[in-house]
Amino acid sequence: MTGTPDLHADDLHRSAQDPALAAIGFLNEVMSRYPEAISFAPGAPHPEFMRDIDTRALTDRFVAHLVDERGFAPDSAQRALYEYGPAQGLINGLVAEALGADQGIRADPREIVITVGAQEALLLTLRALFRHSGGDDLIAIADPCYAGIIGTARLLDIPVVPLREGEAGLDVDHLAAQCREAREQGRRIRACYVAPDFSNPGGARMPLASRHELLDLAEREDLLLIEDNAYGFTATEDDGLPGLKALDSRRRVVHVGTFAKVGFPGARVGYAVADQRVQHGDGERTLAEELAVLKTMTTVNTPPLAQAVVGGLLLDHGRSLAELGRSKAQRYRRNLQCLLDALDRHLGDDLPPGITWQRPAGGFFVRIDIPVAADLALLELSAAEYGVLWTPMGQFSLTDRCDRQLRLSCSYLDPDQIEQGVKRLATFLREEAAA
Template sequence: MVTPELFAAELHSSLTDASLSSMNFLNEVAQRFPEAISFAAGRPHEANFDVALIHEYLDTYCRHLAEAEGRTEEQVRRALFQYGRTKGIIHDLIARNLAADEDVVVDPESIVVTVGCQEAMVLTLRALRRDERDVLLAVSPTYVGITGAARLVDMPVVPVSSGDDGVDLDDLTAVVRRVRGEGLRPRAFYLVPDFSNPAGKSLPTSRRRELLRLADEFDLLLLEDNPYGVFRARGERLPTLKSLDATRRVVYLGSFAKTGMPGARVGFAVADQLVGDAAGGDPTLFADELSKIKSMLTVNTSPVAQAVIGGKLIAHDYSLLRANEREIATYARNLAQLLDGLERRFTGPSRDAVPRVTWNTPAGGFFAVVTVPFDVTDELLALSAHTYGVIWTPMRHFYDGVGGERQLRLSCSLLDPDTLDTGLDRLAAFITDQV
């Protein structure tokens, strides 16, 4: 019998948190059944991965530094090799991208380049969480990454219903009032307005404007997370909250994991809020406060990784819509195939066999939600993986408490058409057998 050096009960509470442990369970299932077709992973499609692109993007970025910015060879070498600026070195390129694709015009100084969007969330919540009175509001169901970031800084997450179209503004109002009535401070409200993970919902433009008005009324920051906005499958793109934000209420959380390359681990925050100083000094930029925290967390984001993303932005004239033309088409095709496939399998002639199976019809992104007439448990997931060879995600894991018991999330980003079809056959067999 080996005596352990440490005990779980003496480590930070996030390590034994139920909702995060459940995500580990999901990963384990995926690892235990590698042959199963997975509708679980929200990973980008791999068709256009090519190692030569990494070399190309690096060279493109170095050429840009030399030619467009007039840096000497020594300065270019230093930019890639040496410790770099805490807020990042491709902030200007990101600002040009936001202007080109999102109609968001911001001073590059208000951008902090981060180690993926996850670090941007941690920086923001760490800055906002001063003491035990500070809480985060988050749309429910919510992305597990924001729950994790909140756990790391001991910040409670208070759910706000996503309603039918992304956010239930009446519930938001009620929650703000209730939380304040309890003596707590709702520091921000987190949401994914476009093709949300996990629900696949998008907030209509009118609701975006109402939400911004409410944020003003309640003196509330909005954390807009937008990893999927580029991937609209049908209809017109909607304006981001940040593009409508006349009063600096929105901290925009950006990710290049889906539009750039997951392996670069580059994301960013746009934090153009002013921070007042009690001593009456000049206000600082919230981005500069996030930068101070970053200096204690990761020092700076790898300049090599930033150069890869920077090179991709330059190569496509700063437009990720242009850079992702093939990917946008792939995801639109997959989503249509997923929704059509559900339609064919669960309505019409076969409908009697599997009654009360419904799903939403997202207009883009990676995710759709299926509602079934039985409880969707981790045990059923294990059965589905083992016996039917298909993996998905129980929606309950995205609720911090009650909700999603009879729902499962399907992601279609990583699959090819044939695999997707076979996966749907297996899923239909699994669901039919449970009813």
């Protein structure tokens, strides 16, 4: 590019200069410079699930459903794939059925809004709940966390309070303390974002007692919980640990989900369950209906074509998210076990001091603690000299607590790549990350 610049970065909204996003850019760039390196970085679904998706058969299936069960004329049902659709969504009924059958979430279609991925659901929820940008209302976020929730808060100028998250998930006492501290400052924590089941990147899982404590605290402090359930499907089926929304008898939880992992990411279909009643002068609406109003200002509708493909997937799998995700969950559990076994095999004996890792029972991620800074310079060295890539955990955190941690993702790799990658990683850690 030539000539004088038209704008300076400082002229733009600061969310475009988010350091975590710059780090992701660097990571992608490193990956492209070392194409032969084995990468534990991408949290993307395994490529094998991107094959044999027959979109025509799936949309045909959904069109038949519109005609047979929802009273559409055949011509209108076909056109529904191509026209503007309702802002709230086309597949709300199917999603409600699946959540009821699989997760014990009783939701009416009016209490659900279908979104362009979980990311838009987070954006709409934060926008609705925070009356003023840059105001006295705060969002508390289990930290480390999915970069998208911090990004959304920054986009809307909503101040963020990071909360500690350990092996047993969100530290509920820390949230209680932060609520008190905010109150003393004349502010309040309006909402708390948490992924209780195999959080990204922490891999943490909240025990049942903490879930109840968190719900009680939310009621006591009059705050809403935003539950992100992207990785819950990887739990074993006899698991029996209910999500926050299934336990939510007081409508304190907005539940956010996605078809990116149980379906495929390119559909860009997610949803929010928001059954809270909102009083208007002229009656009541659900919070999901309010989110749909806001959605007319972000994307108008979730592409009907994409919703139809996802609707077809649900119809093809007994209207069940669990059934849709079953073979995928098996694959990811197998990969995770394979990763943990390889770490034991290649690092477990003669473990360098200061190196530990956690043993999650699900999700895509394993965290390794090392005794030196897991920064971009160390990543570059790991890629260049040892042919293995990972993600610095610091980029998922607002604090310095994760600066000596790295994240391994097992979702995108095959077992032989995992084995080979851990072998390289073990050499790298022994040689470069010893205390």
